[in-house]
Amino acid sequence: MSEWLAAAASPQVPWSAMAVALPLAAALAASVSLRLAQALVLPVSLLAIAVGLGAVLQAASHDATVLAVGGWRPPLGIALRNDGLAAAFTLVGALVAAAALGFARGPMREGPQRRAWAFWPLCFGLVAALNAAFFAADLFNLYVALELLTICGVSLVALEGTRAALESALRYLLFALLGSLSFLLGVVMLYAGFGSLDLGELRRLGATQPPAPAAIALVAAGLMAKSALFPLHGWLAPAHAAAPAPASALLSALVVKAPVLVLLRLGFEVFPALTGPALGQLLGALGALAIVLGSLLAWRQQRLKLVVAYSTVAQLGYLLLLFPLATGAARAEDWAATAWVGVALHALAHALAKAALFLSAGAMAEAVGNDRIDSLAGLGSAMPLAAFAFALAAVSLMGLPPSAGFLAKYLLLVAALASGQWWWAAVMLVGGLLAAGYLFRPMARLLADAQPVLQRDVSRARQTLALALALAAVLLGLGSAWPYRMLAAPLEMAP
Known part of the structure; x- marks a missing residue:
C-alpha cells in the first residue's frame, strides 16, 4: 500500500490532465447513446x-506540480498546475x-428522452470545465474553461423547457x-501590458x-458576475429554482466556486x-452585505429551493472576508494564513x-409534488433519510460543531479578532444566527405533527446520496488536520 501511495504522489503522474480528460471523454461518449450515458455514471x-x-x-507531497500538456512549456504551451487548493x-x-449524477438516474430515465439525452453530456462537460478551471495555469485557458462552464450551466438551467426555466437561463446567460466580456477585456489589457498570460x-x-x-x-x-457575488447575484436564485435538483446541486456547490477561486488566486x-x-x-463590505442581505432574502422565501439558493448568496459572502483579513501588511501575519485556510475550508464545506441540501430538497419536492415549505409538514417521518440529510447539511451551513462549516467560520473569527477587526467577527456571528433562522423554518415543518400527502415514492438509495454528502461535510471537520496542512501551504506560484 505504501508503495502505491508513493507512486500516486509522484510528480510524474498526470493527475491534472486525467481530471480534465476523463469527464470530457465521458461527455463525448454520453452524446452517442442515452443507454451508454447512464451506464457510464458509476464507472466514471x-x-x-x-x-x-x-x-x-x-x-500533499509537493508544493505544486506543473504539467506541460504536449511537452510545450509555458508560455508557448498549455500548463496545468496541481496544488492543494486545486486538488x-x-x-x-x-x-x-x-452523488448528483447518481441521484439523477431515476428522474432522467423516466423523463422526456430529449431532456435525458442532453443532461448527461452537459453534466460530464461541466465537470471537465470545472477541473480545467481549477488546474489552469494561464488566463487564456482559464477563459476557455469558464466559457465551457457557462455553456453547460446555462443549458442545464434551460433543460426543463418551461417558460420559467427559459427566462432564468436567459438571465443567467446575460x-x-x-x-x-469584462473578463476578456481585462485579459487583453494584461497581455498588452506584459506579453504573457501565464500566471x-x-x-x-x-x-x-x-x-x-x-x-x-x-x-x-x-x-464576480460569473460567480454571483454580491451585488451581481441577480441570476443565481431563479436559475437554481428552475434547474433540476441535481443540476442545482452542481451549480451551487461547484460552478459558482470556480470563478471565486480564480479571483482569490489573482488577488x-x-x-x-x-x-x-x-x-x-x-x-469585505460587499461580503458583509452579501451575508446579511442574502440571509434576509432566504428568510422571506416560501419555496425550499429558493431558501437554499439565496443562502448561497449569503455563504459566498464569507469568501470575500479574506480580503480585509489578509491583504497589505497583514499578509505577513499569522492570522492571514489562518484566514486563507478558513476560506478554503468554508468553500469546500459549503460545496458538500x-x-x-439541494438533493434532499429535490427528493422531498419530488415526493410531495412541489417545493413549498408548507407542503413539507410531517415529511420527516415519511422520509427520515432526506430529512436527516437536510438537517445535517444545515448544521454545517450554520457553522455548528463538529462540522467543517464550524471549523471554517471559527478560523475566520480567530483571524478577525487577531487582526483587531472585530466588526467582521460580528458580521459572521450575525450571519450564523440568520442562517439558523432561515434553515430552522423548513426543519420545523419537517418535524411537524402532520400526515404528508405523498404523490410518488423516492427510493432510499437516492436519499442516501444526499445523506452521504452531508456526512462528508461533518467528517471533513472531524478530520481536518491533513487538509489544513495541505491548504496552508505558502501561496506561491510554481516557477
Whole structure:
C-alpha cells in the first residue's frame, strides 16, 4: 500500500490532465447513446474520485506540480498546475458530481428522452470545465474553461423547457456574457501590458511592473458576475429554482466556486500588491452585505429551493472576508494564513453541504409534488433519510460543531479578532444566527405533527446520496488536520 501511495504522489503522474480528460471523454461518449450515458455514471464517478484522491496525494507531497500538456512549456504551451487548493476542489467536485449524477438516474430515465439525452453530456462537460478551471495555469485557458462552464450551466438551467426555466437561463446567460466580456477585456489589457498570460510569469513581472488597475477591475468584475457575488447575484436564485435538483446541486456547490477561486488566486498569488487595505475593506463590505442581505432574502422565501439558493448568496459572502483579513501588511501575519485556510475550508464545506441540501430538497419536492415549505409538514417521518440529510447539511451551513462549516467560520473569527477587526467577527456571528433562522423554518415543518400527502415514492438509495454528502461535510471537520496542512501551504506560484 505504501508503495502505491508513493507512486500516486509522484510528480510524474498526470493527475491534472486525467481530471480534465476523463469527464470530457465521458461527455463525448454520453452524446452517442442515452443507454451508454447512464451506464457510464458509476464507472466514471469512481474513476473521477480515484483521480481526485491521486491529485490530493500529489499536492500533499509537493508544493505544486506543473504539467506541460504536449511537452510545450509555458508560455508557448498549455500548463496545468496541481496544488492543494486545486486538488481539494477536484476531489470534492468528484464526490458532489457522483452523488448528483447518481441521484439523477431515476428522474432522467423516466423523463422526456430529449431532456435525458442532453443532461448527461452537459453534466460530464461541466465537470471537465470545472477541473480545467481549477488546474489552469494561464488566463487564456482559464477563459476557455469558464466559457465551457457557462455553456453547460446555462443549458442545464434551460433543460426543463418551461417558460420559467427559459427566462432564468436567459438571465443567467446575460450575466455570464457580460462577465465574459469584462473578463476578456481585462485579459487583453494584461497581455498588452506584459506579453504573457501565464500566471507564474504574470506574478514575476507584476512584482516590478504593476498591471493597469483597469485591467484587474475588469477581470474581477467578470469573475464576480460569473460567480454571483454580491451585488451581481441577480441570476443565481431563479436559475437554481428552475434547474433540476441535481443540476442545482452542481451549480451551487461547484460552478459558482470556480470563478471565486480564480479571483482569490489573482488577488493573493499573482498580484498581491494590488490588494491593499482600502480595496480589502471594500470587498469585505460587499461580503458583509452579501451575508446579511442574502440571509434576509432566504428568510422571506416560501419555496425550499429558493431558501437554499439565496443562502448561497449569503455563504459566498464569507469568501470575500479574506480580503480585509489578509491583504497589505497583514499578509505577513499569522492570522492571514489562518484566514486563507478558513476560506478554503468554508468553500469546500459549503460545496458538500449545499449539494446535500439541494438533493434532499429535490427528493422531498419530488415526493410531495412541489417545493413549498408548507407542503413539507410531517415529511420527516415519511422520509427520515432526506430529512436527516437536510438537517445535517444545515448544521454545517450554520457553522455548528463538529462540522467543517464550524471549523471554517471559527478560523475566520480567530483571524478577525487577531487582526483587531472585530466588526467582521460580528458580521459572521450575525450571519450564523440568520442562517439558523432561515434553515430552522423548513426543519420545523419537517418535524411537524402532520400526515404528508405523498404523490410518488423516492427510493432510499437516492436519499442516501444526499445523506452521504452531508456526512462528508461533518467528517471533513472531524478530520481536518491533513487538509489544513495541505491548504496552508505558502501561496506561491510554481516557477
